[in-house]
Amino acid sequence: MAKMTTIGEPEALRRLKVLPSWELDGASIRRKFTFAGFPDALAFVVRLGFDAEAADHHPDILVNYKRVTLTYTTHSEGGLTEKDFAGAAQANALAASMGAE
Numbered sequence: 001m002a003k004m005t006t007i008g009e010p011e012a013l014r015r016l017k018v019l020p021s022w023e024l025d026g027a028s029i030r031r032k033f034t035f036a037g038f039p040d041a042l043a044f045v046v047r048l049g050f051d052a053e054a055a056d057h058h059p060d061i062l063v064n065y066k067r068v069t070l071t072y073t074t075h076s077e078g079g080l081t082e083k084d085f086a087g088a089a090q091a092n093a094l095a096a097s098m099g100a101e
Contacts, residue, residue, distance in 0.1 A: 004077050019088050027080060028071050028072060028073040031088065031092075033095045034101040037066050038065055040066065059071055059087060
């Protein structure tokens with residue numbers, strides 16, 4: 001498998017300007033989504049899971065009642081790659097379609 005190019009901090013910060021509510025945390029990007037309730041949060045995680053599996057790129061997921069925190073990094077590359085930002089954009093679109101804050 002070909003090595004992916006990692007994205008440094010200046011470029012990551014530039015890319016985050018078009019990803020509302022995502023923040024840089026070292027070699028990761030993170031966002032918390034809030035849903036109407038626990039069932040909606042779980043539905044989001046399940047739907048996102050299928051998208052992540054199709055992309056072969058999986059976020060770390062933390063569920064706290066109606067809040068879901070996603071963290072993306074490309075572990076195999078030791079930092080952020082294009083896959084992380086694509087996953088974040090896809091998560092934003094899905095969450096918006098499900099009424100998340």
